[in-house]
Amino acid sequence: MTQPVLFLHLQDAELTSQLLRSDVVRRFVIYKSQSDQCWVEQLLRQRCDLAFIEVDNTEAAQYELLQQSNRLAEIDFILISKGIPDLAVDHLMRSGAGYHFRQPLDLAAVLDAVQDFYQQLSSVTVKRKVQSSDLDQFGLLVGSSAAMLRLYKTVRKVAVTEANVLIVGESGTGKELVANTLHLASHRADQSFVAINCGALSSELIDSELFGHVKGSFTGALRDHQGVFAQAEHGTLFLDEVTEMPLEQQVKLLRVLESGEYRPVGSDKVCRANVRVIAATNRDPLQAVADGVLREDLYFRLSQFPVKVPALCEREGDISGLAQHFLAYCNAREQQQKQLSDAALTVIRRHSWPGNVRELKHAVERAFILADRLIEPEHLLLERATPGVAADIPADMPLDELEKAAILAALERNGGNKTDTAEQLGISVKTLYNKLEKYQQQR
Structure with missing residues (x-):
């Protein structure tokens, strides 16, 4: 050579x-x-x-x-x-x-x-x-911590293979960015990258979204529809929140992964899939299997190569750097020269960031809007732990009532934004909607 x-x-x-x-x-x-x-x-x-x-x-x-x-x-x-x-x-x-x-x-x-x-x-x-x-x-992916450098090395090695990848990490850590980088560093990079949130699909339409349908196959099917397997042909299909997919559809997904074949709803034609599948979850997948929400055989099929995305608290040295990174982007976009004060940087380094990189990015963007020239701690609008909260919870409060209180409080903190609320609570948007609908019916 x-x-x-x-x-x-x-x-x-x-x-x-x-x-x-x-x-x-x-x-x-x-x-x-x-x-x-x-x-x-x-x-x-x-x-x-x-x-x-x-x-x-x-x-x-x-x-x-x-x-x-x-x-x-x-x-x-x-x-x-x-x-x-x-x-x-x-x-x-x-x-x-x-x-x-x-x-x-x-x-x-x-x-x-x-x-x-x-x-x-x-x-x-x-x-x-x-x-x-x-x-x-x-x-x-952006970061210089040892955890991120290890992630870079893992991603670039598995990207050039055809192995199915299961990305595991907390909400807000950037799992879709990892999936996108896997695609862009692969031999399929010049083809489509198609992402679908399994937790946001209704059980009635999920077959159609995955596999497509033909005109007239059900009420409302006014034209043929390509599912995500067809849309991602020769490219990469990213299944986010795969543990939120109903078990019935998990069986069908497993069949496609094993045989490479699927059938659009209402069609007698068998199609062959040529896609690389990358899935992600913010749950512990083994615990999801134990809880009966993820099929064990599907788990093993999806996790030919598991990738763990580090939480922000595990990325030593990256937190203040990412804050500066996001601020520089805001400055470049708005032609400003705003800066973070030493006090703001200290608060940023000490904050626990339960929402990970997404929470940090949103905090910096909010602070950029509120501050004139220098961003101070009060511009970050960070939640502070409230002492004595546990004492305000009745000892005999039922678990479902406690869950309801936590969900409604989080929804209020986020100004009614259901996507941010679901991310902070570690549940899918679909699950949040279902619970809110249940509370509405209980009135």
Whole structure:
């Protein structure tokens, strides 16, 4: 096999020296850009397997990068930047799933990424606007903690296989972002990624949503409908909240996974599915099996490769970095220069974040709206634990009444937003609607 070619465009002489001294980089034929020429033009002329680029924030370089981003996305790349908002980099990262490391660099993590490219050069793609921060990024995932770096490594290794993946993690940890990154780093990246929330489907229509239906197959079927298996043909199907799927449909899903065949509602035609299935749940799947809400045989079929997404509290060092990351995005979008005060950052680091990254993102976005220039703790609108709450709960209150009180209180805190309420309570939106309907009938 021909030795792979590495294209280097680095302005940092010390970093260049460190890379060239490493055993990993020595496994490549090195092609270095000429400082007096546009590196984009040189890269497009030079056949290479991996491009290692230090981003130039000049207007001319940004324009050239925007013009050529679609062609550059065909090359595996590692970007180095100072975290300054850069439309050209954002566009390139939406087009291809490489690494984006922000300074100051963890050289070991950078070399690990290069090593992985050496061992398994693969076409990868990303589709997310980058927000300026000091955090590293892989695909749609952002973070520099040890837990996230381990997740990156797991995702990139399983992405290039055809194994079914079961993603497990608390609400708000970014399970759909992991699923999207798995797709974008896979050989199916140029095909569709179709996501469906199993907990939001009515039991009457779930067969149609999964497998499609033909016109006239039931009341209201006014035209043929493609189910998600057909929509995701040759691509990736993401089944979110799979443990909320009714058991009857779990049997049918298992049959498709085992045989690759399904039949649209009302049709006598058997279709063959060519999709990669990724599922996710915020429950403990083994406990879901024990509780009888997830079939054991379906669990084993879905979890050919389980992936655990760390909770925000397990991502040491990422919390304040993510807050700055989300704030920088707001600043770039609104052309502002708002900052977090030291007191606000202290509150952010100490908060438990039960809603994980989603809760943090929403808190920063709310604070950005409320603050003028400097974001203070009061702008974050964080819930504080209320001492003595347990004492206000009658000792003889029935469990269902306690649950009802908790749900209605959460709904009030969220201003009636049912999606946010369901996420905070760790239940599906469908389950929340069912419980609210039950309370309405009890009046």
